[in-house]
Amino acid sequence: MVYKPVEAADREEIRERQTALLQETVERAYENVPFYREALDERGVSPSDIDGVEDVTRLPMTTKEDFRAEYPDGLFAVDDEAVRRIHASSGTTGKPKIVSYTDDDIDVWSEVVARSLAASGAGASDTVQNAYGYGLFTGGLGLHYGAEELGATVIPIGSGQTQRQVELMIDLDSDVFTCTPSYALYLAETAEEMGHDPADLPISTIIFGAEPCTDPMRVEIEARLGVEGIDIYGLSEIIGPGVSCECREAQDGLHIWEDHFYPEVVDPQTGEPLEAGEEGELVITTLTKEALPVLRYRTGDLTTLEYEECACGRTMVRMDNVTGRTDDLLIVRGVNLYPSEIEHTVLDIDGVAPHYRIDLYEEENLDVLELTIELAADSERDPEAVETEIRTRLKNVLAFTPDELELVEPGSIGRTEVGKVQRVFDHR
Numbered sequence: 001m002v003y004k005p006v007e008a009a010d011r012e013e014i015r016e017r018q019t020a021l022l023q024e025t026v027e028r029a030y031e032n033v034p035f036y037r038e039a040l041d042e043r044g045v046s047p048s049d050i051d052g053v054e055d056v057t058r059l060p061m062t063t064k065e066d067f068r069a070e071y072p073d074g075l076f077a078v079d080d081e082a083v084r085r086i087h088a089s090s091g092t093t094g095k096p097k098i099v100s101y102t103d104d105d106i107d108v109w110s111e112v113v114a115r116s117l118a119a120s121g122a123g124a125s126d127t128v129q130n131a132y133g134y135g136l137f138t139g140g141l142g143l144h145y146g147a148e149e150l151g152a153t154v155i156p157i158g159s160g161q162t163q164r165q166v167e168l169m170i171d172l173d174s175d176v177f178t179c180t181p182s183y184a185l186y187l188a189e190t191a192e193e194m195g196h197d198p199a200d201l202p203i204s205t206i207i208f209g210a211e212p213c214t215d216p217m218r219v220e221i222e223a224r225l226g227v228e229g230i231d232i233y234g235l236s237e238i239i240g241p242g243v244s245c246e247c248r249e250a251q252d253g254l255h256i257w258e259d260h261f262y263p264e265v266v267d268p269q270t271g272e273p274l275e276a277g278e279e280g281e282l283v284i285t286t287l288t289k290e291a292l293p294v295l296r297y298r299t300g301d302l303t304t305l306e307y308e309e310c311a312c313g314r315t316m317v318r319m320d321n322v323t324g325r326t327d328d329l330l331i332v333r334g335v336n337l338y339p340s341e342i343e344h345t346v347l348d349i350d351g352v353a354p355h356y357r358i359d360l361y362e363e364e365n366l367d368v369l370e371l372t373i374e375l376a377a378d379s380e381r382d383p384e385a386v387e388t389e390i391r392t393r394l395k396n397v398l399a400f401t402p403d404e405l406e407l408v409e410p411g412s413i414g415r416t417e418v419g420k421v422q423r424v425f426d427h428r
Helices: 011-032 034-043 053-058 064-069 103-119 138-150 162-171 181-193 215-225 339-346 383-398
Strands: 085-088 098-101 127-130 153-155 176-179 205-208 228-235 240-246 254-256 261-266 280-286 297-303 330-332 335-337 352-363 366-375 404-408 424-426
Touching (some): 011 053, 053 261, 138 153, 138 240, 205 215, 339 352, 339 383, 383 404
Parallel strands (some): 205 228
Antiparallel strands (some): 240 254, 261 280, 352 366
16 A cells, blocks of 8 residues: 555656656756756856756766765755754765755655555554664654554664564564664564564564665565565665665665656766666665755665566556666776675575675785685585685686685674674775
């Protein structure tokens, strides 16, 4: 069931709405943000030149480097008095990307997260246990406000405190759990250590985001915890979580809420737009943000777009699960690899646990890649047979063989209770 009728609107109606909103956004950015005024003037484009949403390609692109260059508030389009909330990116290097919200922006954010929760099957009668971090990270408060907008009960426990998460989940009969995919698996491990069968926990839905989740990891989450796993997508620079979400009925891509965010997919190298169904870098333009309108933001996320009507009845475009990031590309002795490709290739092998790490070194001016993978706790397979299958599949699927492959005992690879899991350690 759709949360708002616009989710199932005719495509022509959606396009007309986007055109009007894009014109308003470009005008707002030009009049109030010197960065965009200069960029548009350099391209010889004025707001009056935007006759339709198809003119979006005439606009300049925005990058994370632009956010950092304009730190802290150079991209804001409103005075300080109108800003009601400040958040920042969860980046670990350089200056964070500062983002701002007006009262109306917070209302929009709450509404698109509520849509996402409704698409996942959650309702007003549910209890949502929110294990995303609260604070400058947009995950915690974004999911919190959206759940309240939906009318659900919220348990704002935040990240970490995993034993307490399990206890509260049982005691309060939580229906929905929100977290990163890696934390969902850590929760299952902790529940087992506490003497509980993870599949007997009361939650029926896990809404995961903030990290890529491959199909093998989703299968593991759903099997271990006896839940439906729903992927939600967002990023601070655009609004936070709630840019798109899977629907429970189909789980066939994430619906982008196109009346607020206009998506494109471009060639990561040239920036040229690609056709529907072609994989490339996701680019998003905000259509309703007041405090921080963003034109053609290069997300760095690799995906495809599908415009056919979904089995759930929603007509809004679906993006495929993110397969990797342009800045996660590993180049090892001339071979291009994304960590998600390695994960997708090996994690569905019998006897392998969904925990791994990649270490990169330089020896005698050559790149060296070491791959460490955990064995599944319940596996009865010979580790040597597992190793042989991993090497064979990597060679056949990715034309790649790690310099060193080590299989380790269950629990050997470090877990994270707070924040995003780190898979790649570059020592070069």
